[in-house]
Amino acid sequence: MDFLDFKLFSFSNYVFELHQLISIILISIFGITVFRWLTFYLNPKIKNWETVTDHQRKKLMRIIRLFFLFLGTLAVIFVLDLNYNLSPNDDNPIYISFILEALAIIQFARLLDWIVSNYFIHRNFVKRDDKKASPKPRDTEGIATRTVQLLVYFTALFLILKNLDLDYTITTIQLKDGNPFSIRISNIIGAIAIFLLGRLFIWIITQLFLYGYYKRKNIDIGAQFAVNQLITYVGYFIAILLALETIGINMTLIWGGAAALLVGVGLGLQQTFNDFFSGIVLLFERTVKVGDIVHMDGFTGTVTKIGLRASIVESRDAVSVIVPNSKLVNQSVINWSHLSDNIRFHIRIGIAYGSDTRLVKKLMLEAASNNEQVLSFPAPFIRFIDFADSALIFELYYFSKNLLTEQDVKSNxxxxxxxxxxxxxxxxxxxxxxxxxxxDKEDNPS
Incomplete structure (x- = not known):
């Protein structure tokens, strides 16, 4: 195989041999073949995706083209042995391959971002026929897309720093035991990436796996919210612990200090801890759930969120009232939709003495039957309440599902x-x- 070492030409100290030419040709053929196969294979399939526009499809093709270009150029650099140092300082060399690897990693990150955001996330949400994830649906698709983007690009940055040997020390702390504690750039980026990975993992569990289960079992919105909140709290707690471990913080010391700190903090924040544990009780006991209509402290509203410390109740006037959780647990709260959303209401009317009471009953029932917001079953009924001083008192009892607008129903x-x-x-x-x-007449004297 000595003929492969045949010298084609030489320039200064560089010699170009036959095996290098053959390797470049093979690399080019392989890269072009794979790229064209992907182009012919993916283009027709992507065109059939209703969720992907032509602009997004062309963007994907550009990303793939640049990715193959950088990989091919990197392979040629190694084959031709042209991996020169571009840095004037030999202590911190920057080779051509480092730059090409960084560019290839960035393109690969863009490729992953496109695939996950457009194929897995966006298509999943478009296929859903039930958009009511909560009374006020959050932009869960946008949250997932941004999380994936941040995770992918932080991971790419971590790999670039490692490949370019740019993992510098930000600060060094001398511990009491004499050992130095250093925080490097890679530690910070790794901690952020782990936190984002935990956030993405929570989203996958709540929005992909559990969503189908909720739909099949027809689980109510309040139960969905409670389970999702608990998974979110536990997931974030674990992600934060792992992120701190990645930075290099000894969690044993953290827990020891936290135990002593919480004793003092707990004395000053008793009400806050009361609200915190009340929130956990609400999520487990579910006497008040998201979507319930409650009446408390003189106002009526819909529960839109149950947090760990406070809940948000939206009143009839579209005003968000922040209610401490301890109020919902320790005080009397009227929950109109706890057992059923069919609630009985009544209005009181007085009529003049001498009126035809049978006709009064008939007319009041007629008014109720002609109102679309009054349920026909259970049927409305009339009670003759009392013989008052100035009127005969009647009450009309009816059932309605219009809990927040019952005053409008009564008015009509x-x-x-x-x-x-x-x-x-x-x-x-x-x-x-x-x-x-x-x-009295005055007595006249006789």
Whole structure:
């Protein structure tokens, strides 16, 4: 095989041999073949994806083209033995291969970002037919996409620093035992990457695996929120611990110091801890859930979020009221939708003495039956409550699902009842009193 060492030409101290030419030709053929195969194979498939636009498809082709270009150039550099040092300082060499490897890593990160964001995440959300993940759905797709992007690019940065030998020490702390504790750039980037990986892992569990389970089992929104919150808290806690371990912090010392610190902090933050554990009780016991309609402290609203310390209740006026969790656990709270969303309401009406009570009953039931927001089952009914001083008191009882707008339903019923009473000469009296004055005659002397 000595013919492979045949010298084709030489320039200064550089000699170009036959085996190098053959290697470059083979690398080029292989790279072009794989690239064209991917182009012909992927293009038709991607065109059939309704979720991918032509701009996104062309962007993918450019990323793949640049990735193969940098890999091919890197291979040629090694084959031709042209991996020169571009740095004037030999102590910190920067070879051509380092730059090409960094560029290839960046393109590979862009490729992963495109695949995960457009194929796995976006297509998964487009296929969903039930968009109601919560009363106020968060942008979960956007959260997942940004998390993937940050994770991919931080990982790429970590690899670039390692390959270019740029992992410098940020600071060094001298511990009491005499051992130095150093924090390097790679430690910080690794900790961030682990935290982002934990965040992505939480998203995969709650939005991919558990979503299908929730849908199959028809689990209510409140239960979904409770389970997702618990998984989120545990996931973030583990991710933070692993991130601190990556930085190099001894967690044994952290726990020892935290135990002593929490004793003092707990004395000053008793109410905060009360709210914290009340939040855990709410998530487990679920007496109040996300989506429930509650009445407390003189206002009625929908529970939109249950946090670890406080919950958010949106009132009828679209005002967010922040309620400490301890109030929802330790105080009396009217939960209208706890057992059923069919709630009974009533309105009280007084009519004049001498009115036809049977006709009054008929007209009030007619007003209720003509209102679309009043349920036909259970059927509305009338109670003759009392013979009051100035009127005969009746109450109309009805069931409705319009919990937040029950005042509007009552108002519409009163309008209709007043209209029917006027048409049938039924009087609604106002309070009145009769005063009799008696004057004694003076005794006249005889």
């Amino acid at each position: 019923l009163r309008f209709k009842i007043d209209e029917l009473f006027r048409e049938n000469n039924i009087k609604i009296p106002f309070p009145q009193s009769e005063i009799y004055m008696h004057q």
